[in-house]
Amino acid sequence: MIFLEAFARPLMICHAIAAAVLVGATTHHLLWCRHYFFGKYGQAKAERRFATICAIAFVSTFAIGNLLYPTYKVRVRAEYFDNGPAIAAEAKLRAENHHALGNTPPPPMPATVMSLSPIARLFDIKEHWVALGCMASVALWILSRKLHPKDEPRVLPLYLGLSAVQCGTAWFGAIVGLTTASYRALGGPV
């Protein structure tokens, strides 16, 4: 048994919920920070609270994702995405089931079944982006507590930059995560 494989599904659900909170919170945070461009710090208290929520959500999402990683690495990456025969067998089985159901015309079978390694590599890019995003989120939280732009406006470029990194990496992580999960769930082109 792979480490935490027995809990993979509940962990996946927790990961998805934490990621949804993360995407919402980081987007809110970045949007609220735009007022600082014009020297308006009226929402600083709420924005600080959002920085805390973002950091907690990012660290939680990242930690749960890392707990899932051994299962992904073996069951999804090695046994499916990088395994051409497994993808071909599944595509064939799905096509046969389309014929068996008979209600809808089956999608045309591709001439050659491609490996899903490009999707796995996209996932690799995502894991590096979110590692840096998590670090940016923690740094942003420290700045929000110790050196906020309201008290020192010259820190604003760094503050806004980190907020943008935090938001961008959270969105990228969510989109790539959903894309990766969709291949087994929806079938999709192979």
Next chain:
Amino acid sequence: MKPNVFYGVCAAIVAFTLMYTLPIYARVPRTFYDPLARRWFVASSAPPVPMGYWGQIVWGIAGALIAGGGVMMLTSRKKSAPSDRAFALGAAWTLTTIAIVLGYFTWNNWP
């Protein structure tokens, strides 16, 4: 204000990004976990299944703690606030390092 916080945060971010990249770029040994054999080992590279990601994160966190903590200690006695130039340079170096490292991993793994 505490000027050492700014220097410490910038140093921690730059160190995290560089130390996180170092094991991949320079093939420095890092910790791998083999989920099939359920064992840990240290190597500079491994077959596809063993995961080096956790070891890479450890390198990054260690770099951030050492550099961030060290710079904060060194600058803790500094009474004056960082100059405008220091703020601009700190932000520029920090954000540029993040952008370069994001680009490096995107380029290296592009499908």
